[in-house]
Amino acid sequence: MKDIVIVGSVADNPVAEDIAHYMGQQDDYQDLISLKSFLNTEFCPRFITTVRDTGNVGDKLKGKTVILVSTNQGIHSRNGLGMRNFLIARAAKDNGAQRVILVEPDLYYSAQDRGPRKEHGLTGGTRTLRDFEKFDGQPFSARLYADLLKISGVDEVVTIHNHSVSVQNIFMDRFSGKFHNLRPYDLYSSYLKDTDVVNDRNIVLCAPDKGALVFARKVQSCLGNKTVPVIIMNKERKGERRVRISVSDDSDIGLSDINGKDVVVLDDMVRTGGTIVETCHKLRSANPNKIVFFVTHFYSSRECRSNLNDRVLDEIITTTTIPSILNRDVQGRLRHKMVVLLISRWISNYLLKLLDKSSPGLKAPLYSEDMSAKNPRWIGKMGPLFSDS
Secondary structure (H helix, E strand, O other): OOOEEEEEOOOOOHHHHHHHHHOOOOOOHHHOEEEEEOOOOOEEEEEOOOOOOHHHOOOOOOOOEEEEEOOOEOOEOHHHHHHHHHHHHHHHHHOOOOEEEEEOOOOOOOOOOOOOOOOOOOOOOOOOHHHHHHOOOOOOHHHHHHHHHHHHOOOEEEEEOOOOHHHHHHHHHHOOOOEEEEOOHHHHHHHHHHOOOOOOOOEEEEEOOHHHHHHHHHHHHHHOOOOOOEEEEEEEEOOOOOEEEEEOOOOOOOHHHHOOOEEEEEEEEEOOOHHHHHHHHHHHOOOOOEEEEEEEEEOOOHHHHHHHOOOOOOEEEEEOOOHHHHOHHHHHHHHHHEEEEEOHHHHHHHHHHHHOOOOOOOOOOOOEEEEOOOOHHHHHHHOOOOOOO
16 A cells, blocks of 8 residues: 555545545555645645655655545535645645545535536436526536546546436546446445344335435345335425325335335435435335335435434434534434444445455445444443443
């Protein structure tokens, strides 16, 4: 790993620190890069070397691969973090780096994946006039972000469970196929099999809409149990915050067949939680034993926490793509039914194999589990005398 330099875009980023650790970097990344700002607030990163070599000015990263880890962090806006990415990538290339890999688990501007014209993005279907009008007057921000990353010196992008067909096409094009959209179906299937979150011999997988179906099928395959069915929901929007949920005719089973089963709802992200709660109400009407929601990107807001704090939903499993979700105050009242999977080891395992195809990778498990003492499963494991973790 002597030719690999792993840094974060801000100080004290736990994801960057963990990835550096799992990949064997001995130095703290904050000793490798100065993340300073001038008095006029302009950001100016500087890669640090402990050896003064006047004959090597501008080439201190020659031949090296720089891995830049960027996640939502504290007081920094996503706009500000994006700008930091541009400047750190440029600093790496301007000082001789051969390769710059951006690791951004929750890829910025992915929600702005279309523009007002026909050539502005893909949806996987035919865009309606209403869809074009929705983006009228706006920039095609996802494409601009990809362009700016490329111009800044980023060679490859690693992200997790990006849902947008448009974003995937843009980034695959801009980075000549070096866009790695990791999908945690192996992670989720391992958790389902290795823990007591559900009875894995009595489960049904649920795709809350057709966009989640491919992922649900991947989890189904990884479980290695051909008898695990998938129920597919249709989502019809009736307004900005209102949806109507029905069971798709393409489902493996009918709604009545989930009676007494543990139902696992799978999705890439949750913002308001309204659709998921409506889905769970529909599922609960068939009297399942348990409903567990697996979601990769958890955007914690007051509305989201309020909606998901509904008795129809028994447990929530999410990941550290947005690290702030580890904070108990950010979890709010959901902490009694939330588990966060720390996935830096899983990301590191992929990076090790990306950098060296002969690498054996890291040993399983590729995640660790964080849950509050308020969670009944934690109480069952550790006993009720422990304080909130």
